[in-house]
Amino acid sequence: MQNLSVDLGERSYPIYIGEGLLQQKLIEPHISGRQVCIVTNETVAPLYLARVQQTLQDYQVDTLILPDGEQYKTLEHLNTIFDRLLELRHNRTTTLIALGGGVVGDMTGFAAACYQRGVNFIQVPTTLLSQVDSSVGGKTGVNHPKGKNMIGAFYQPQCVLIDTSVLKTLPARELSAGLAEVIKYGLIYDAEFFDWLESVMPRLVSGDSECLAKAIYRSCEIKAEVVAQDEKESGIRALLNLGHTFGHAIEANQGYGNWLHGEAVAAGTLMAADLSRRLGWLSEADVERISAIHLAAGLPVLPPASMTEDDFLSLMAVDKKVLDGQLRLILLEAVGRGIVTSEFAPELLLETLSSQLVLARQ
Amino acid sequence: MQNLSVDLGERSYPIYIGEGLLQQKLIEPHISGRQVCIVTNETVAPLYLARVQQTLQDYQVDTLILPDGEQYKTLEHLNTIFDRLLELRHNRTTTLIALGGGVVGDMTGFAAACYQRGVNFIQVPTTLLSQVDSSVGGKTGVNHPKGKNMIGAFYQPQCVLIDTSVLKTLPARELSAGLAEVIKYGLIYDAEFFDWLESVMPRLVSGDSECLAKAIYRSCEIKAEVVAQDEKESGIRALLNLGHTFGHAIEANQGYGNWLHGEAVAAGTLMAADLSRRLGWLSEADVERISAIHLAAGLPVLPPASMTEDDFLSLMAVDKKVLDGQLRLILLEAVGRGIVTSEFAPELLLETLSSQLVLARQ
Secondary structure, eight states, X not given: OEEEEXXXXXXXXXEEEETTGGGSTTSGGGOOSSEEEEEEETTTIIIIIHHHXXXXXXXXXXXXXXXXXXXXXXXXXXXXXXHXXXXXXXXXXXXXXXXXXXXXXHHHHHHHHHXXXXXXXXXXXXXXXXIIIITSSOEEEEEETTEEEEEEEEOOOSOEEEEGGXXXXXXXXXXXXXXXXXXXXXXXXXHXXXXXXXXXXXXXXXXXXXXXXXXXXXXXXXXXXXXXXXXTOSSGGGGGGTTHHHHHHXXXXXXXXXXXXXHHHXXXXXXXXXXXXXXXXXXXXXXXXXXXXXXXXXXXXXXXXXXXXXXXXXXXXXXXXXXXXXXXXXXXXXXXXXXXXXXXXXXXXXHHHHHHHXXXXX | OEEEEEOOGGGOEEEEEETTGGGSTTSGGGOOSSEEEEEEETTTIIIIIXXXXXXXXXXXXXXXXXXXXXGGOSHHHHHHHHHHHHHTTOOTTOEEEEEESHHXXXXXXXXXXXXXXXXXXXXXXXXXXXXXXXXXXXXXXEEETTEEEEEEEEOOOSOEEEEGGGGGGSOHHHHXXXXXXXXXXXXXXXXXHHHHHHHHHHHHHTTOHHHHHHHHXXXXXXXXXXXXXXXXXXXXXXXXXXXXXXXXXXXXXXXXXXXXXXHHHHHHXXXXXXXXXXXXXXXXXXXXXXXXXXXXXXXXXXXXXXXXXXXXXXHHTTSTTEETTEEOXXXXXXXXXXXEEOOXXXXXXXXXXXXHHHHHHO
């Protein structure tokens, strides 16, 4: 087992990473009351719920099984968590455990932030995407029909438990989606990591445990470093959103759940790379590398052909990274160096949108 | 104008108290972006909305008018705030202004806590109850059919603006409801203030500006002192809930909005006083004084005759002050000295419930 720490003063917490951690009694020391509610979904429950329950025999353990999918990440389904907790009389000392992917983690974390004005929670991510990204850093929330993650809270867990062996049951499409976020860390922060990812991508895609563990560890390490510097995203943390502003527009336009988050981020990253090239920051060869690694990861590199420039512009205008009317984007100054900027001519953004959409329609 | 400060480190903020403050440009220095959304209700809007709008001519000022009443303090109506903000493309630098009573303040504050994971907000309370209690201290939230304020956040405003002249349009019943919380501060914290309240109660009830201003100032001062010591209610802050555990049960049982919050708190305070007497802490004369001051304030001193002991026990069991199955109550060791305790025989609580219910049914 490897340990990392997210350093946030009194809100600091550990990340445990390793094989077979679900069976170990790692959660218990992070529970302070006698009540626990495990929130999971219909896909994960039959695979791993019993395993986690078995490590918590000394507690009142209740469970809630949500439907599986981004389309259920709504205020309405959030309310089913509150219903359950109140029905079973969970009090302020209860601990919620999120056992599942990003949707389960984001919703459970937000429910914990709001239930009785805040109870403890623990992240047990079961997809690659949630292991390398959404479970770490305290971003929680639900979607709104007009925008992704528009309603939520910064709320940190007590610990994050990453059992890498659960990836063995993860569908290939989901593994690829998670790799989009792994590639992101290389692109914005660590050129050497990106080089390594290029060299081992076939092994990652085939589920090689050792490579995946290494990729997860380095991804979490970068995320923890960035979050510790800027918990509430007033600066550097925004880098983690490379490809996300374009990606959120794709997700919202296509209907949540049709494009996986990682798939939309991949197409969005290529749009950011294209714009970075137009600004003279990336070379054609850089963009080619970025495209190639996403293709090797089994990810889309173009937006949906059904979308228009206007779709993008209108959905991107409500993005959380808009400040006083100015759209800010995460772009790349080089492979391994992201930048948050609104210093780009709107014409260039339009050129990126139309050129990518033209390619998508071919 | 008088100023107070709620001292919470980097989350500290001022409370302004005085006549005619709505017309003054006191809000402006607390707005950081260019967008503002004033959330108010259908009762308050025709009276005071234009007045506040006029002080904000340099901003994009949008408004949302909610229906008036505790029964609308739900997740569903909270969502109408998000709808409006997204529709009008409010970004992360927006400021929400809560112009209204406790319901508007609690909902707007919670919406601010959650919108794009947190934006600024300002409290402009227009009822006595919200001026002396709910606008100060950062408790925000909505009700759930199974319990009051069960979903929410601790989230502090940028400032609180208390214009005492708005009380001239406040219905007598609402003024009385606010006095319940004023009396509470005397009971839990300041015997001298309680003595003074007894002596001026007829003037308070008749709307005497000078007396009301003094009562508001001292109430806010006590609240600010308590909140500064214990922002998230792990200790002393719970004292502010005198009468509230019983009161919440009454509100939930009777349907939100039928009993005003202050009315339920008044009946609940008398139940807490009765239990304190059974524990030998208060004398019969003390209880008599507490009853008399509530009657003088135009408040109920008995619970609804339609309720049963079981109604109370079952609704009180989900109260936020239950810890690991143990019901904690705020009781009185003396007039002017509250205590948070679970050290009471359950039989005594039952005696209190049945004796008060018997009296209510007479």
